[in-house]
Amino acid sequence: MATALTARVITKDDIGPDVVQVDFEMVDPPEIRYEAGQYIILHTAEQNGKVVKRSYSIASPPNSRGFSLCVKVVGVASQFVSDLKSGDQVKFSGPWGMGKFTFPEKTESEIVLVATGTGFSPINSILHSKLAAHPETKFLFLWGLKREQDIYLQNVLDEAAKKHPHFSYRIILSDASPSWPGKRGMLSKVFSDEIGAVDGKEYFLAGNGAMIVRVEGYLKGHGVPVEKIHKEIFFLPAEV
Numbered sequence: 685m686a687t688a689l690t691a692r693v694i695t696k697d698d699i700g701p702d703v704v705q706v707d708f709e710m711v712d713p714p715e716i717r718y719e720a721g722q723y724i725i726l727h728t729a730e731q732n733g734k735v736v737k738r739s740y741s742i743a744s745p746p747n748s749r750g751f752s753l754c755v756k757v758v759g760v761a762s763q764f765v766s767d768l769k770s771g772d773q774v775k776f777s778g779p780w781g782m783g784k785f786t787f788p789e790k791t792e793s794e795i796v797l798v799a800t801g802t803g804f805s806p807i808n809s810i811l812h813s814k815l816a817a818h819p820e821t822k823f824l825f826l827w828g829l830k831r832e833q834d835i836y837l838q839n840v841l842d843e844a845a846k847k848h849p850h851f852s853y854r855i856i857l858s859d860a861s862p863s864w865p866g867k868r869g870m871l872s873k874v875f876s877d878e879i880g881a882v883d884g885k886e887y888f889l890a891g892n893g894a895m896i897v898r899v900e901g902y903l904k905g906h907g908v909p910v911e912k913i914h915k916e917i918f919f920l921p922a923e924v
């Protein structure tokens with residue numbers, strides 16, 4: 685069994701409809717090492733005498749003093765996260781997933797980051813730590829959400845795009861209001877139009893498993909090698 689570590693809540697903010705950001709500082713041990721794209725397993729509420737454990741991608745860039753999570757409130761564990769208050773202590777294990785959704789040490793490829801909903805978390809960590817380190821690499825982020833009000837932390841994306849000309853992003857809404865000036869549709873359906881030619885690119889797909897299965901199928905079907913496709917499936921809906 686993995687050793688449980690302890691962290692303390694510094695702040696919790698509501699950053700979108702049903703999305704909270706929680707910033708933690710390490711307590712025991714006092715420091716943590718992680719790479720952008722890794723996740724932790726958080727010990728949350730107790731149910732039927734058992735602790736409910738759930739995985740959460742780290743949303744902050746590597747920082748030995750602590751980490752941030754961005755969580756969509758959908759059930760018992762995420763409600764536990766949403767109810768956390770400054771000073772509360774939590775147990776967790778990790779970080780996990782080294783080499784799975786983490787950025788390659790060397791890449792000649794253009795980077796295509798694709799997320800639905802809070803799949804933005806590991807991508808946010810990658811953007812914060814890798815944009816400045818790879819000024820010659822082109823980064824594109826495609827983010828699928830439902831409605832305008834579901835967009836959060838867009839200021840972070842705007843600042844990144846301003847500061848790093850090699851980075852651009854597009855938000856695609858599946859249920860936008862008539863006044864939405866941006867892209868519309870299901871991310872998995874508009875994906876091919878958005879990226880154009882698939883070769884010479886490395887892909888990071890995070891969030892809803894249905895989107896990931898479809899986009900991965902498209903990429904593989906067009907000859908993209910598996911080692912160029914990194915996936916972090918948060919959940920798999922009943923029908924994919």
Ligand SMILES: Cc1cc2nc3c(=O)[nH]c(=O)nc-3n(C[C@H](O)[C@H](O)[C@H](O)COP(=O)(O)OP(=O)(O)OC[C@H]3O[C@@H](n4cnc5c(N)ncnc54)[C@H](O)[C@@H]3O)c2cc1C
Nearest residue numbers: 738739740741754755756758759760761762802805918919
């Ligand atoms: C590696 C990994 C990293 C993850 N990172 C994150 C993260 O950074 N942020 C985050 O919010 N979740 C993340 N998740 C999902 C998280 O582990 C939980 O599954 C989620 O919080 C739901 O747990 P729950 O007990 O609240 O609800 P449950 O009762 O377990 O789930 C209710 C239903 O909600 C749906 N669901 C689960 N997660 C989401 C979601 N993120 N958005 C919309 N619907 C969802 C599923 O259909 C699920 O059946 C991650 C999962 C994995 C495997």
